[in-house]
Amino acid sequence: MSIRVDGIRKTFGGFAALDDISLNVPQGELVGLLGPSGSGKTTLLRIIAGLEKPDRGRVLFNERDVTTLDVRRRKVGFVFQQYALFRHLTVADNVAFGLRMLPRGERPGRDAVRARVRELLELVQMDTMAGRYPAQLSGGQKQRVALARALALEPEVLLLDEPFGALDAKVRKELRRWLRHLHEQISVTSIFVTHDQEEAMEVSDQVVVMSQGHIEQIGSPLTVYEQPASRFVFDFLGHINALEGLYDGAVWQSGEARLRLDTHGACPDGALTLYLRPHEATLAKAPVEHAHLPVKLAARSVFGGTVTLELEPRGWGAGVLEVELDRDTWAALAPGRDDTLYLLPRSLQTVTCDGDLGPRVAPA
Ligand SMILES: Nc1ncnc2c1ncn2[C@@H]1O[C@H](COP(=O)(O)OP(=O)(O)OP(=O)(O)O)[C@@H](O)[C@H]1O
16 A cells, blocks of 8 residues: 655644645555654654544545545554553453454454464564463563554554654664564555654665654655755764864864865855764874864773764864774774874765755865
8 A cells, every 4th residue: 555645734723733744655665754852753643544634635545535534444553652452451362352343244253363363473473472461571572462463454554653662772673673574574554653763764665854844855764864955854863073163165174173175166165064973084193184183082982893982172163072983993093091183084064154055075
């Protein structure tokens, strides 16, 4: 089932929670709605589900207008952040619940229900826990049961609202890999809401980045990361260091710091902000001809193969900078406690004086 959202507007007491939202989700895709709190993700999901009516615009399933169709007739499955399993029912009975509630004419026989439940529990790898009650499950297990329950009625669309939001980081990571894998097996058109960048990037075929009730960008995870359409998207998808200074057409300067840049004529003389991603720089013990950005180590933390450094600029005007190096590079550098180090950016994003994104530049 493909989903098309066309010119949706939704207001709550005069406040526009969604403003002119249009979106296409092809059959079988897994799309992540990503945005900060209050950007309108849940409202959009609820409108697609039929739980909320838009003021304007249409929702189409397979090009059929379902805007006024009741939620029960849309064939959508839901999974919410809170598992909402029935406490007094076993795992198997929770999954069977929707099937048993079907009108008599549509309800499968007892054996068919049992077979379907077994199949679903195998799919979500919970078949060994069919007889347990929700209280005897971990959060991740409950969420897999919730997913099996949502799939029981063979929905044509699956909607997930922060499905892993309540779980700890490690379980979240496992579950999102598992969801990706599961989606490849069943390929039901799915939309999930998250405010977690990593989650959206890892799971989605397409990411929809939202801000203040509108869509900033739609694209593959790689496209939105590498070719952000706006400053908001660049800011939102990972940490940035903002370096503010003056550019004279050849050299960017801020206090003691200097960086020679060729902006191919795109940046006029004057104030120029540079955005630097933590992984797009290295450090050296001496400045180089085109880059003189002295810093002092303030803190470091090691996680896996990456060392994250907090650096204080020496004699120039940026706040604390964050840089990520691999462990070998850091070990080879082995600076003394008060050594001055020199930041060597590989690639920077320019921000024009209007606040728009300019070209990416490499110091040279
Ligand atoms: N029923 C409602 N009545 C009034 N305002 C609402 C209602 N539902 C949502 N809003 C407002 O609409 C805006 C969008 O809310 P929504 O829940 O869609 O955002 P979200 O991106 O899902 O946020 P979060 O990540 O915090 O869940 C918010 O400013 C919210 O306060």
